[in-house]
Amino acid sequence: MFFRTKFLTATALVCALSTPAFAEGPDASTVVATVNGTDITLGHMIATKQTLPPQYAQLPDEVLFQGILDQLIQQVVLSDAAGDDLPLSVTLTLENQARAVRADHVIDNAIKAAVTDEAVEMAYAAQYEGAEPEAEFNASHILVETEEEAAEIVTRLEAGEDFAELAREKSTGPSGPNGGELGWFGKGMMVPSFEEAVLTLEAGQISAPVETQFGWHVVKLNETRVKDAPALEDVRDELAAGVEQVAIGQALSTLTEAATITHTEDEAITPDLLSTVTLDME
Template sequence: MSKMAKFCTSAAVALALALPAAAADVTAETVVATVNGKNITMGDLLVVKEGLPAQYQQLPDDVLMNGLIEQLVQQTVLADSVEGKLTKREEIGLGATERAFLAGTALERVAATAVTEEAVKAAYDEQYAKAEPGKEYHARHILVPTEDEAKAVEKAIADGGDFATVANEKTQDPSGKTNGGDLGWFGAGMMVPEFEEAVSALQPGQVSQPIQTQFGWHVIKLEEVRDATAPTLDEVRPQIETQLQQAAVQAELAKATESAKIERTEGIDPSVLHNQTLLNE
């Protein structure tokens, strides 16, 4: 091989080594930096990038990559400086962080597989489509601080007073002072239990006796009742998905707990929780 050919071959090899790796050639294990013999990989960068706020994710690729590498280099240098030198408190804290992360990961995996279209539709049918329609109520109320004031309101209405007029004059509910105490339409679970129970016992046009709740004393007039319209699947999809995830998580937690060998130490005085000096021993 001529000297010129050898030179060209060597130059081509050197150029190839100097070029950045093509995106298709990079894997999660590709090393992007080494600190004290410890590799920082492309996978490390990607995991950190996932947790960045949106404004940082939109930085130019070269700026973002250099920033991530620098962040991980600094973290590695600092981590090395305390490796093997952690206090008892710090070692326990590190273990607690790892345990919480692993537990959270386990639950996230369960939740991720709990929501399927079939499960969502089945839950919707059970809760809404096939269920007996509930009731919705249109009512007014007058809120006062004491039972004696509520009884006086009740008497004023029984003596022929117009409910809306009395409400505008007497109610302590700010939103009811200009609309005759009108609460609009509401369904089950939208009012405190005592109020809801009182409303459901009335017939349209009836006025209740004074009812006490956490807000004070109420006199209630039921205006109308109608069958509640079932929401569409899309309207309640987020709630149903949350219910499915919560149910799956609880089931998995119960299953894992039941299959685990758990031994609890008895006889430890709970007041020891206040003794933080144990972490300094």
């Protein structure tokens, strides 16, 4: 079906008309149309606009107005045709959707109250202010299957052969074609034995063979640097998302703990019922 709450029909969009004139001071309760005794208000239209996907919501109001109104009229007509004797599946879906909308409203309020400039600044201070600067490493490696192969590579490197050329020739790792370069990484990003080898090297030095679950490595530390704390604006969105998640978790925890929840203890209620019990779909 092409009648959906969040999508406008193509016909409704292209048949846009001018906004009708109101008496003075129209607001959300202003009735725009009445269908079979059901009022469609300006508030209904605004709420519908707020649920549109971006490609529709960004259209000018003079384009959207008649399209949204036509959609709501169609919905009332179709809803009336359904009558009151609805299939169980429809009734349950309506109940679920009503709960979901109310739940979203509570979560939105919790987020608005929690995600403030002050909260984001506090999160920044907690995460970055006073923290020790982090060292980062730029390294290359050559990965082979055996310790003997790795030892031979070390010998060839000590004799003056070029690391990148040997990596392209010998390495079985995905970085081989790129001369073994791994780029920049911080502590905890590599497997422990590999990281330990990197930490023992000075820039330009080559390690003895190092074993990991991937095979045997010969590692070259290219350079190191200290990673400064990012500017607040560079991580504002990330920090805000973290504050938001904490707020949602706290709201859910508080409300759940205060709720009276009783689980039905019946051995007949088993997970497979989700697939074996059917709803009427008439």
